[in-house]
Amino acid sequence: MSTTSGSSRRALQPGPSGWLAAPALAFFLLFAIIPLIGVLFLSFTSWDGLGEIKLDGLSSWTTVLTDPVTGNALLVTAKIMFFSFIIQAPISLLLGVFTAAGQKYRAALAVLYFVPLLLSSAAVAIAFKALLDPNFGLGAGLGLPILAQEWLGNSDLVLFVVVFVIAWQFVPFHTLIYQGGVRQIPASLYEAAQIDGAGRVQQFFNITLPQLKYTIITSSTLMVVGSLAYFDLVFVLTGGGPGYATRLLPLHMYLTGFKANDMGAASALGVILVAIGLALALLLQRLGGKNRNASQLEGA
């Protein structure tokens, strides 16, 4: 992507009409941007989901900000985000490197690794609910008492169970991203390193990791921002419980809006969700320097 070819193109031709982008833009404005503004507006109203929407000043915000459940939901979200990231990122990276190499058995394993990509979150949650049952699940099957716990009923354990199930579902996707990233590293770099006598571990830290910089940024951004969207899995797996132990922010928003019928408060929670998502995305971009999308954008 060189700016010179771009500018010569510019000189030669007018380029297509912006109208070609209009249908996509219209859909996106109507069902994403307007709702985004709408969620901010609704946070200043009171609405039960059926009746009239009434302007209600800051009362929804007061409710949300003074409710200890909100703070708890933020804490649960932060914990799940943190533990998901530190578990998923290294596993995905290592599996990506592992499956990118040429061996036949690794290719065969990779075919199976990606099977969770096919399952819906609802299916994953239902499967794990059955599997984690202390009497009729994995623990009973293997005869290991340590695996036969009330995984989903124990508020100390349940968070880590959720993190594990999330990893089970999403590591394959990030493995795929890393696999693609590793395959684009020029083989000549490894050849040169071998001539210099670098071993596998040195090659990993001196070539693979630095070369994967942009892949790491992309994957991490998707992982962290994505953890704000773990709604359906947790909803079906635990419903947010026991108590409030796994009631993370998107779930709290849904339950406030559609179960407690307080759409105003739910909208305020939605605004918080958007703000956190944007802040995280910007922070990660800043941390990683300019990513490729941004640089491509500038070159185009």
Next chain:
Amino acid sequence: MASITQLPVPPSAPARPAVRPRPRTKGPGRTRPNFLGGLGGWLWLAIIIVPVYYVVVTSLKNQAGFFTSNPMMPPSEPTLDNYKLVVENDFARYFANSLIVTVGSVVPALLVSFMAAYAIVRGRSRFLSWTNNLFLLGLAIPLHATIIPIYWMITRAHLYDTLLALILPSIAFAIPISVLILSNFMRDVPNELFESMRLDGCSDWAMMWRLALPMTRPAVVTVGIYNALGVWNGFLFPLILTQSPETRVLPLSLWTFQGEFSVNIPAVLAAVVLATLPLLVVYVIARRQLLSGLTAGFSK
């Protein structure tokens, strides 16, 4: 594969793999078996496969067998009764609904995203770069935070509990990532091809369909499969925008089925298997297309 299963893992090897150069035959220095990597690879396979195995095995048990037999053992008398029960409970309708929503969202999303990507890559107006920035922003925002205004819009448009209610926001949510991947691929189409077509008097509209589309066809198919996966497995929109069995899609049907037949775990798991089967077929047929395209989109 053989080398991993036959050779014991040396007790000291995992901690510190030997660091010395090796003669290579092919590939980036992977002639010496990587025991630690292999071990991790098989371990992860077990983590992925055990739940899948459990689901399939349990779905073939009758209810008495489920309560009495070892959960991890295959049934002594496998039965398809659970599958029969699931099929008799309107599985075909839910399947058809999922198919309608998926095709109805993915095809229009592809069409408008492709046109937008073409305009963004080939064009140079301020409007187009602004549009592109907006789509990139859409990638960073947890769009699910907007469910409450979307619910409001859908109810006001009298679309609540229709399949169109699922299709419209699904199109919008698919656009940012589709435009990003398609435009990444479109940038690789050599500019000379466009210029020579232009010299032949081709309009942008004609170039889009006769040059850009054939050149980016793999990407179009890939983005299509990727979006189809997301819509097919989507849970949140069906949960908030539909309620009757007539408009129920597969992931939601799993959840309601679980509610109705909560005691009959084998039947619930048979529903999980049946709901996943269509995607498994797609995976077997189009695995390479799906996987290679996904990585290309994210790590380009």
